[in-house]
Amino acid sequence: MSELMSQAIELMVAGMGFVFVFLVILVFATLLMSKIITRFSEPEPATPARSSRAKKPARPSVDPGTAEAIKKAIAQYRSRHKK
Template sequence: MSELMSEGVTLMILGMGFVFSFLVVLIFATTAMSKVVVKFFPEPEPVTPAPVAPTPTSGGGVDPQLLAVLKAAVKEHRSRQK
C-alpha cells in the first residue's frame, strides 16, 4: 500500500472514531439531562374529572328548553323539505 493510501485510511479511522465517541458522549449527556429535568421538574399528574352519570329525571343532562328548541327546528326543517 502506498504511503498516501495508508494516511487516508488512518485519517478515516480517526475521523470515524471521533464521530462515534462524540455520539456516545451525546447519548449519555442527553440521558443525564433528561433524568435531571424529570427529577427537579416532574410533570404533574393529570386530573381526570369523575364522569357524571345522567339521571332519568334530569333528561340525560340536556336542558329541557334546548331540547324543545331542537325538536321545533327539526320539525320545521322536515316540513320545508316535503
C-alpha cells in the first residue's frame, strides 16, 4: 500500500508540475504576443471623439410614458409590501 501511495504522490506532483510549467509558458506567450501586436498596430487616435469608432449617444430605450408607468407600479408594489 505504501508503494502505491508513493506512486500516486509522484504522479500528482508530476501532473501539477506539468500544469504549472504550461501555465507559465502560456503567460509568457501571451505577453510576447501582446508586445508584438502593440508594436505593429497603428496608434490609437489622440481624440477618440473624432474617430469613426466613437460611440454615438444612446437613444432612450423606453418612452417617457412607459417609464412613468413603471415608476408608479414600483411605488405601488413597495407600498403594499412595506414591513
